[in-house]
Amino acid sequence: MPSQRPFYGESLALATDLYQLTMAQGYWRSGIDRREAVFHLTFRQCPFGGGFALAAGLATAVEWIEQFAFSEDDLAYLAGIPGNNDQPLLAPGFLEMLAELRLTVDVDAIPEGTPVFAHEPLVRVRGPLLEAQLMETALLNLINFQTLIATKAARIVGEAGGDSVLEFGLRRAQGIDGGLSAARAAYLGGCAATSNVLAGKRFGIPVKGTHAHSWVMAFDSEPEAFAAYAAAMPNNCVFLVDTYDSIAGVRHAIAVGEELRRGGHELVGIRLDSGDLTALSREARRMLDEAGFPSAAIVASNDLDEHLIRELKQQGAAISVWGVGTRLATAYDQPALGGVFKLSALRSPQGEWEYKLKLSEQPVKISNPGIQQVRRYFDTAGRMVGDCIYDEPLGIGESPAVRGFAGEHLYGFPEPAAHEDLLRPIFRGGRLVYDVPSLEVSRRAAAEQLERLAPAIRRLKNPEPYRVGLEENLYELKHRLISEARSRPA
Numbered sequence: 001m002p003s004q005r006p007f008y009g010e011s012l013a014l015a016t017d018l019y020q021l022t023m024a025q026g027y028w029r030s031g032i033d034r035r036e037a038v039f040h041l042t043f044r045q046c047p048f049g050g051g052f053a054l055a056a057g058l059a060t061a062v063e064w065i066e067q068f069a070f071s072e073d074d075l076a077y078l079a080g081i082p083g084n085n086d087q088p089l090l091a092p093g094f095l096e097m098l099a100e101l102r103l104t105v106d107v108d109a110i111p112e113g114t115p116v117f118a119h120e121p122l123v124r125v126r127g128p129l130l131e132a133q134l135m136e137t138a139l140l141n142l143i144n145f146q147t148l149i150a151t152k153a154a155r156i157v158g159e160a161g162g163d164s165v166l167e168f169g170l171r172r173a174q175g176i177d178g179g180l181s182a183a184r185a186a187y188l189g190g191c192a193a194t195s196n197v198l199a200g201k202r203f204g205i206p207v208k209g210t211h212a213h214s215w216v217m218a219f220d221s222e223p224e225a226f227a228a229y230a231a232a233m234p235n236n237c238v239f240l241v242d243t244y245d246s247i248a249g250v251r252h253a254i255a256v257g258e259e260l261r262r263g264g265h266e267l268v269g270i271r272l273d274s275g276d277l278t279a280l281s282r283e284a285r286r287m288l289d290e291a292g293f294p295s296a297a298i299v300a301s302n303d304l305d306e307h308l309i310r311e312l313k314q315q316g317a318a319i320s321v322w323g324v325g326t327r328l329a330t331a332y333d334q335p336a337l338g339g340v341f342k343l344s345a346l347r348s349p350q351g352e353w354e355y356k357l358k359l360s361e362q363p364v365k366i367s368n369p370g371i372q373q374v375r376r377y378f379d380t381a382g383r384m385v386g387d388c389i390y391d392e393p394l395g396i397g398e399s400p401a402v403r404g405f406a407g408e409h410l411y412g413f414p415e416p417a418a419h420e421d422l423l424r425p426i427f428r429g430g431r432l433v434y435d436v437p438s439l440e441v442s443r444r445a446a447a448e449q450l451e452r453l454a455p456a457i458r459r460l461k462n463p464e465p466y467r468v469g470l471e472e473n474l475y476e477l478k479h480r481l482i483s484e485a486r487s488r489p490a
Contacts, residue, residue, distance in 0.1 A: 011067045014074050016137040021078070024130045025094045033130035036347040038371050040121035041139055043339040044364050047151055051463030052115045052453060053337070054154045054446055055122055056185045057146030058426070059112060059436050064138050066432060070098045105131050107427040110374070111437070113150075113188060113446030114422060115453050117468045119405060120389060121372045122147070122339075124423055127430075129346065136341040144339040145178070146185040148331045153189025154450060155306040156324055158458055161313060164192040164321045166208050168301060169329020170199075182329040188443050190450075191324075203439050210236055210271070216243040226256040234265040238299055241270045241284075250284045254291045269297030269321070277302065278317040285318035297321050305332060306460060342367040353393065357481055363406055368470065369478055370394070378418040384452050386413060386467030387422075391474045401472040411467065 027033040046053050070078075075095050083089040105127030110116055122143055125132045157165050167186040173179035176198075183199035193206040200207035211229055219225035226239050237260060241249025250270055257267030270288070272280050281298050288296045300312070301323035309322055326332060343356050344367065355369035370391035377385050390396040401412045413419070426434040437445070456464035470478065 011069045011071060011074075012064060012138065013068055013070045013134075014077070015064075015141070016134065018081075020134050020137055021090065023133055025090055027130045027133065028094050028097060029091075034128045035349075036127065037129040037132050037343060038345040039125045039132050039136070039341055040344050040368070040372055041123040041125075041143060041339060041341045042119055042121050042368075043144070043147075043337050045118050045338060047148055047331070047334045047337055048155060050151070050155060050460065051457040051466055052117060052151070053147055054150040054189055054450070055110045055114045055116045055143075055147055056112050056150035056188050057143040057181075058109050058123075059439070059442070060146065060181070060184075061109075061123070061139055061142045062426065062432065062434070062436055064142060065103055065107065065135070065427060068103050068135075070101065072099075075099055101131070102430060103131050103135070103427075104128065104430040105135070105427060106425070106429065108423040109426050110422045111424060111445070112442040113444075113449060115384070115449055116147075116422075117387060117466050119368065120374050120387060120468065121423065124372065126371070140339050140341055142181075144337040146181055146188075147339070148334070148337040149182045149185035149328070150189035150446070152306075152328055152331050153186040153191050154446065155458075155460065156304075156309060156322070156328060157190030158450070159306045159310045159313070159460070160322050163319070165190065166299075166321065166323045167191045167194040167196070167328055168323045168325035170194075170196045172326040173329040179329060184439065186328055188439060188446055190443070190447060191328075195323075195325075205439070210238040210268075211240060213240060213243045213273075216240065222249060223252045223255065226252050227259070230256050230260050230265075234260060234263065237265070237267055238269045238271055238297070239267075240273060242272055242274045242280075246272060246275055246280050247283060247287075250287050254287065254293065257291070257293055257296070267293055267296050269299055271299040271301065271323070272319075273301045277319065278312055278315040281318040282316065299323055301325065303327060310460065340367070344369050345371055355477065355481060357478065357485070359482065359485055366478075366482065368474070369481055370474055372423075372474075374422040375400075375413075375419050376422055377413040378452070380418075382418075382452055383454060384466070386411070388413060388469070388471050389474065390471035391477070394471075394473050394477070396471055402467070402469040403472055403475040404469045409469075411469075 078090050079095055081089045105125050108124040110122050125135055167183055169182055170179040173182050179196055180199050183194040183196040184203050187205045193208040195209045197207055199205050216222050216225040230237050239253040241253055253270045260267055277300050284298055297320045298318055299321040300319040304322055304324045305327035342358055345353050345355050348354050357369045358367040360366050372389055373392050375388045379385050388400050388402045399412055457466050
């Protein structure tokens with residue numbers, strides 16, 4: 001059973017960048033800290049050159065929000081931070097306000113395990129400007145990393161084609177916390193188990209592992225090492241066979257497997273961690289089958305990722321279990337998702353919404369204004385066919401027209417085609433209103449939803465673009481705001 005303890009177990013209000021606190025004090029001094037604001041958390045490009053991402057990290061973010069509070073120790077530390085004149089950076093009155101602060105925001109988010117795409121809001125925060133600002137760094141940290149790892153895992157599991165994928169990345173992960181988050185997100189993305197025992201306890205993830213090269217090296221010979229391990233752990237025998245000579249190691253594993261069978265146990269399999277994995281696995285499979293062990297698994301490791309697994313399967317490698325470590329837990333070849341948290345609307349003193357956007361010379365960095373929602377459309381077979389980002393106050397028509405983000409194309413989704421709005425209520429007025437699914441439920445949902453995404457969008461190279469854009473009224477509003485902002489005197 002998973003531990004009932006929360007992921008962190010304490011408030012981490014200081015898990016933020018200093019400029020969030022300096023801006024918060026600025027809002028407070030300016031008297032605008034309670035103005036109602038809307039922020040959206042989005043990312044600008046799908047990771048790994050792929051066609052999708054897999055939303056993750058929401059359950060951890062929910063815990064962070066519920067526990068948000070500044071402790072006495074936190075406030076004492078903040079009081080000691082000096083400004084450039086060696087005087088306190090943060091005012092006593094501001095710190096007194098922080099001591100009483102509890103989040104009262106509304107939060108809407110896309111559930112974990114949902115395929116998502118560039119520019120779509122994964123999280124929407126609506127509430128007092130100061131509170132929403134203080135949430136930025138932690139939300140980005142929690143959502144960005146787990147979404148990145150869950151996406152990597154989904155890509156790897158997809159290429160494994162039904163074979164089990166084990167997450168082996170703790171020793172190379174970015175710290176213990178990074179290893180925990182990676183194990184959680186990898187399981188959500190489809191991995192069958194983890195080597196990380198703490199993650200197993202925390203999240204109820206199955207744990208797997210047998211022995212390392214050091215076990216074999218601690219004995220005078222490999223047969224002696226395998227026999228000793230079988231005697232100590234007869235119900236967990238996957239022998240690592242490449243310490244000295246892989247083919248000889250397979251022979252030694254078979255010999256010990258025969259002894260195990262005579263004692264009422266079974267050889268689970270062998271593991272290859274180096275060499276020509278295709279040739280070695282094929283020869284190992286032949287040897288195991290001829291020796292009467294057709295059910296013994298061949299586990300492979302050694303810096304695997306989705307690309308290498310694809311190549312090995314195309315070459316006919318006889319591998320049935322894939323141990324993926326470094327390149328999964330560290331999101332090898334793209335170390336960050338590139339998520340952002342942008343202000344998109346601010347209520348005026350007169351009570352009307354003022355829509356906001358960030359300009360850039362790079363079109364991909366121009367943010368979207370409004371109070372956004374994402375509507376997803378499905379064909380008659382239940383496949384995802386496209387998403388429409390729309391502004392809730394503006395609404396959405398019966399047959400919404402959707403423009404690409406640069407206006408390069410226009411298409412429509414006919415109503416009443418099957419559809420759903422993706423952002424779900426999570427908090428209202430700071431109170432949790434969402435029944436957070438278990439990790440196992442979210443994992444199953446991820447697998448089901450990925451099956452509803454066209455294979456051409458999921459492929460590794462040159463994926464087909466998924467249709468997503470702005471509802472036409474929001475598109476026109478955005479470009480009117482861009483024109484107004486660029487014509488405003490500097």
